[in-house]
Amino acid sequence: MIDIKRIKPKTKGESDKYSWNLYRFLHKIISNRDEGKYVKNQLEVHFVHNSWFDSKYLEFDKNKSLNPRQLIILPLGLKNGRSFHSVDSILTRNRSDRFALPNWELTDITDWFFETYERDGRCIFDRSHNGWMLGAKNRFTHVNNTRRCNWCGEWHHKEIKKKVNITRKEVWLPEESIK
Numbered sequence: 001m002i003d004i005k006r007i008k009p010k011t012k013g014e015s016d017k018y019s020w021n022l023y024r025f026l027h028k029i030i031s032n033r034d035e036g037k038y039v040k041n042q043l044e045v046h047f048v049h050n051s052w053f054d055s056k057y058l059e060f061d062k063n064k065s066l067n068p069r070q071l072i073i074l075p076l077g078l079k080n081g082r083s084f085h086s087v088d089s090i091l092t093r094n095r096s097d098r099f100a101l102p103n104w105e106l107t108d109i110t111d112w113f114f115e116t117y118e119r120d121g122r123c124i125f126d127r128s129h130n131g132w133m134l135g136a137k138n139r140f141t142h143v144n145n146t147r148r149c150n151w152c153g154e155w156h157h158k159e160i161k162k163k164v165n166i167t168r169k170e171v172w173l174p175e176e177s178i179k
Ligand SMILES: [Zn+2]
Pocket: 123, 129, 149, 150, 151, 152, 153, 154
């Protein structure tokens, strides 16, 4: 596991490139008196292939936004403690209840996750850059028709797209055949 100072938001209690809730959660479990020293070496992040929505099989795709609902943290790893925390609950509801692990299909993505999260921040969850997030007001630097994402470094340009609406309207016409 990485040194969590590297994913610490600049202002206490506020998310920026990095999530305050996730940082706080990790800090809490690695500084736990009894378990912390094990957590530091054993913590794993897994992708759950069973869809949270309908439990159908989902592929893990590095190039797509990571849905936090498919992500879990196992403080003691898969071998040594079969309990987990939901990353979605940690991020959005700031809750960190620990549950026993069901019989899910998992892929250990610990190294990839921390490397990518350190580099790109919360863009890992929103590759399209259209999502709504708290603490995102300084996410973009705008220059004319372009903008740069200050978290992952991606550049975007603005395009105006024409939207055509097709509307249907009921019209009554005289019956020509009745004469
Ligand atoms: Zn970005």
